[in-house]
Amino acid sequence: MQLPSTSRSLPIALIRAREGVMAPIREMLSETGITEQQWRVLRVLAEFGKLDAKTLADRSSLLFPSLTRIAATLREKGFVTQTRDSKDRRRQFIEITANGQRIIDERSPQAAQIVANFQATLGAENYETLLDLLAMLDTGAHD
Amino acid sequence: MQLPSTSRSLPIALIRAREGVMAPIREMLSETGITEQQWRVLRVLAEFGKLDAKTLADRSSLLFPSLTRIAATLREKGFVTQTRDSKDRRRQFIEITANGQRIIDERSPQAAQIVANFQATLGAENYETLLDLLAMLDTGAHD
DNA sequence: ATCATTTCCTTAACATGTTAATTGTTGCTA
DNA sequence: TAGCAACAATTAACATGTTAAGGAAATGAT
Numbered sequence: 001m002q003l004p005s006t007s008r009s010l011p012i013a014l015i016r017a018r019e020g021v022m023a024p025i026r027e028m029l030s031e032t033g034i035t036e037q038q039w040r041v042l043r044v045l046a047e048f049g050k051l052d053a054k055t056l057a058d059r060s061s062l063l064f065p066s067l068t069r070i071a072a073t074l075r076e077k078g079f080v081t082q083t084r085d086s087k088d089r090r091r092q093f094i095e096i097t098a099n100g101q102r103i104i105d106e107r108s109p110q111a112a113q114i115v116a117n118f119q120a121t122l123g124a125e126n127y128e129t130l131l132d133l134l135a136m137l138d139t140g141a142h143d
Numbered sequence: 144m145q146l147p148s149t150s151r152s153l154p155i156a157l158i159r160a161r162e163g164v165m166a167p168i169r170e171m172l173s174e175t176g177i178t179e180q181q182w183r184v185l186r187v188l189a190e191f192g193k194l195d196a197k198t199l200a201d202r203s204s205l206l207f208p209s210l211t212r213i214a215a216t217l218r219e220k221g222f223v224t225q226t227r228d229s230k231d232r233r234r235q236f237i238e239i240t241a242n243g244q245r246i247i248d249e250r251s252p253q254a255a256q257i258v259a260n261f262q263a264t265l266g267a268e269n270y271e272t273l274l275d276l277l278a279m280l281d282t283g284a285h286d
Numbered sequence: 287a288t289c290a291t292t293t294c295c296t297t298a299a300c301a302t303g304t305t306a307a308t309t310g311t312t313g314c315t316a
Numbered sequence: 317t318a319g320c321a322a323c324a325a326t327t328a329a330c331a332t333g334t335t336a337a338g339g340a341a342a343t344g345a346t
Binding site for chain 1: 145147151156166202204251255261279280282
Binding site: 026030035052053054064065067068088090091092 | 293294295296297298304305
């Protein structure tokens with residue numbers, strides 16, 4: 001059994017694809033002063049509403065220590081609020097603010113355009129195939 | 144134009160797929176004391192031989208500042224050597240050492256087994272399709 | 287009730303990602 | 317040849333990834 005050439009390595013291909021996809025998104029976000037991960041958290045909050053930190057981390061595909069820092073940053077910027085659960089005081093709820101929602105609303109069209117460009121590049125059918133194949137590699141998605 | 148649900152977001156799907164693929168590889172590497180990126184650099188050096196830093200960064204899919212730090216770490220561990228180009232003293236050449244090669248030789252079978260498992264999960268045909276689609280997203284690959 | 291365990295979250299430590307500024311070297315050119 | 321643009325590499329600064337340790341609160345067993 002032998003390793004494939006690095007040019008056909010799955011981990012490297014995933015990194016490069018991600019880089020290709022994220023480059024225009026990062027460029028778009030640079031005007032807003034928030035990072036890719038902060039954008040991801042805001043998007044999840046905009047989609048699902050108030051969430052406890054654990055669920056938020058899971059749906060944002062972030063490790064918990066990362067989320068702790070990102071939530072602190074977003075709170076300082078006034079884009080989210082954090083409140084303790086009165087029933088279980090270990091828990092925190094995180095919610096997007098009006099200012100946070102404004103970021104999402106203002107930039108969503110551009111983000112959607114970027115996604116549409118990639119869909120067009122691959123073709124709609126290939127695009128769906130790709131998402132399905134990627135999901136098969138996500139071993140944590142058994143739910 | 145609207146953003147897809149985060150569950151069908153291409154960037155998030157790429158992150159999760161990468162996480163799924165890398166988890167067993169990281170586990171394997173944890174026994175060796177080197178990181179995923181250090182492993183990647185050693186693999187490229189093992190495949191292509193002595194390389195200048197720029198080419199090495201490119202083939203390892205690393206940004207230059209990252210490579211600077213990783214090369215320093217690998218040099219301290221005795222897995223690579225760095226030499227200046229006598230003709231152009233700005234340039235550095237980086238080469239794998241016998242100890243570095245030993246890491247590759249010892250762990251390649253396990254790494255290949257992990258890759259083979261993912262190939263089996265997806266099926267050989269899907270696996271090739273996936274690599275092709277990922278390559279189409281890599282906008283930096285026009286060479 | 288008490289204590290060990292579990293759970294949620296934070297903090298710490300180190301490595302990498304990312305962008306920008308800086309240093310040293312080469313090459314060009316006026 | 318003096319000066320400037322271009323290039324290779326490093327360093328800096330900040331954010332995130334990753335693993336481990338720690339603290340506070342809830343849970344469960346005895």
